[in-house]
Amino acid sequence: MNTAKRAALIESSVQIVANRGFHGASMSLIAGLAGVAGGTIYVHFESKDHLMLETYRELERRCLVAVMKEYPAQGSIRQCFSHLAQGVIRHFLLFPEEFLFADQFLCSPYRKAVSPHYLPDAELSRILQFFREGTEKQLFKEMPPAMLLALACGPLIQVVRANAAGFLYLDDDRISRTVEASWEAVSV
Amino acid sequence: MNTAKRAALIESSVQIVANRGFHGASMSLIAGLAGVAGGTIYVHFESKDHLMLETYRELERRCLVAVMKEYPAQGSIRQCFSHLAQGVIRHFLLFPEEFLFADQFLCSPYRKAVSPHYLPDAELSRILQFFREGTEKQLFKEMPPAMLLALACGPLIQVVRANAAGFLYLDDDRISRTVEASWEAVSV
Amino acid sequence: MNTAKRAALIESSVQIVANRGFHGASMSLIAGLAGVAGGTIYVHFESKDHLMLETYRELERRCLVAVMKEYPAQGSIRQCFSHLAQGVIRHFLLFPEEFLFADQFLCSPYRKAVSPHYLPDAELSRILQFFREGTEKQLFKEMPPAMLLALACGPLIQVVRANAAGFLYLDDDRISRTVEASWEAVSV
Amino acid sequence: MNTAKRAALIESSVQIVANRGFHGASMSLIAGLAGVAGGTIYVHFESKDHLMLETYRELERRCLVAVMKEYPAQGSIRQCFSHLAQGVIRHFLLFPEEFLFADQFLCSPYRKAVSPHYLPDAELSRILQFFREGTEKQLFKEMPPAMLLALACGPLIQVVRANAAGFLYLDDDRISRTVEASWEAVSV
DNA sequence: CATGAATGAGCATTCATTCAT
DNA sequence: TATGAATGAATGCTCATTCAT
8 A cells, every 4th residue: 555656646746736736736747747547546545635635744744754853852942943943944945845835735725634733633742842841941932832833933934935936045054043033033 | 997897806816716725716616706707707817827916916915005004114123114014914814815815826836927026026125125224223133135034924924824724813912922023033 | 881891801801711710710800800899890790600601702702803804705715714714813813812711611611601603693604604605616525514614613723722822833834724724624 | 549439539520520610510519429528539639630630631541542442553644543533533422521521621721730732741752753754754744743733633623522512413424524624634 | 456548527718799888 | 880898608628537457
């Protein structure tokens, strides 16, 4: 069930949606780029909506893995925050099509298909817990964690988006300063 | 030929794209909601792409008008910043479908159809000038204005998006704190 | 009723059908080239079919006028024949779009709309009479006049068509030799 | 992929274009008569234009096969000429819809899609060679082969067209006399 | 599992025609 | 007479999905 073809179809979906949008991403185009026959998609995915959803979940998983790599669990809140924020930016700088897919997915009505939180539940609660902790230690502003999350992610996403759209070139220095801005948006 | 039908079609596009995405926004659906015959769209717009583009431009114009209303041109940078940021949030809180349309538009490949800046050129240079001034007065971080713009808009957009998606309820206090976070993201 | 606009519409039909065929000749295209509004066509013509039919009839009339100019009514059958054949060729060489319209018209099911003869009844009987006379004088083969007409017109039409399609360039000598061939096809 | 459906679609195109013209030959009509679903056409043909072109080429092929059957390659120029001319007439008498399709095709702007000669290049050069030979043996008039071709085909086509339109009934005798007329049009 | 021809509903768009001005 | 916005049926074509192989 987790064959190479399934993986190829997910890659193909990412590339095509990134470059042509959900409109313009036809099943036969996706199959073609993946090098499989049209009908094969339905061996691996129930429907187009399922393919999109599964693709999104895969990207979320990859982002999480990338971001959690070498996570300084024992470090300070600030260190953890920087690690996560840098991780997100660097991951999507490395895989801009993945960002473009995920960004479109979350802006579109497809968003309703994932849990009312952006993240897998287990991970989400870890993140929210992270903000709760920071708030308790009076490092973060007194706000619901969902709002802290939005404030913190805003600068990151917007900067990565500007980069993906070609408006901005992000070097190491700018990445650091984006993380800083993100921190300042939420820290007291 | 700026008839009522043209306006109705733009309203209809906003509603349908907001609720069903660009995929799922068929011309006949749009015509139906606008109360005109299918062919009438093509009296007013060259193609679906043009309709979407014109709709986006209309929303941009409306946002700008809303935001510039009672702009404290003589006030401090900080006052101007707050006015603009509050304006954006309040405008899109008032018209959530307009936000959902614009958000999807700018995430999707349609974005390539508008100038490489989100804003009409004249207005964009005013905004960039605003950041340049703030930077000169050493209120903002030493960065290219496009990056300051991204950092400042990030929290606003993300919070409005969370609100539109139903993850967050924004009251006056939270709006203020979002503006504050936005300011802190860019100020020294 | 016989206004300049009507004439312009007929000219426009000729040009557009000649260059784009009956498919590809839309009413708005024809109106546009004629420099009138779409609805105006229906002031002058009942329907598209009527416009095409009237245009055809106009071209037939013009051809007949051209061909009958300086007709040597007192001359020999041979002289009359040459005059007519040369006349047809030279007329359509001068107005290739008129030929292309008429040719397509007569090949297409529109042909059923004109009398089962290619020519206006009065003129047709004159032509048929001409062949009958020739046959009586034992100049033409013993055949029904309709068949003589087809045999005589065949070479003319085919050569004009080859010229209109750009396969052949017709100079004075070739015109004469075409008329000769046409004569030989029907003469004993 | 030369299935029965592809063949049925070509037959269907012939019938419908013959009876209703290119205008009036809608894809759904063609699909319906062929007994296939609308979308199936596009499995076998890229577009309407391609379907028409392929249909034309098929008819050309059939005509060539019919005409070349029992071709008296060792016979005299006159014998070959008669064989070919009779062959064309009899073939299209047998398949009048094929004639009506081909006739409309070659009169319409579709003609530009086939080589600037009516015939497949290999066959065309054989035909032109045939006329060159005849000219060398001083049987045909001193003319470019393309012009001899037009002069010879003219009577045939015109007579077949008159027959297809119902103006003329062609029996064996009239066929022979048409071939004769065709010969006389080109022979010295 | 994999295929790809076949489907038919649906799509964006066109177009002959109408009609209020 | 002339206009051109409006119409809605029809058009060529696409596409997610199915299924016999």
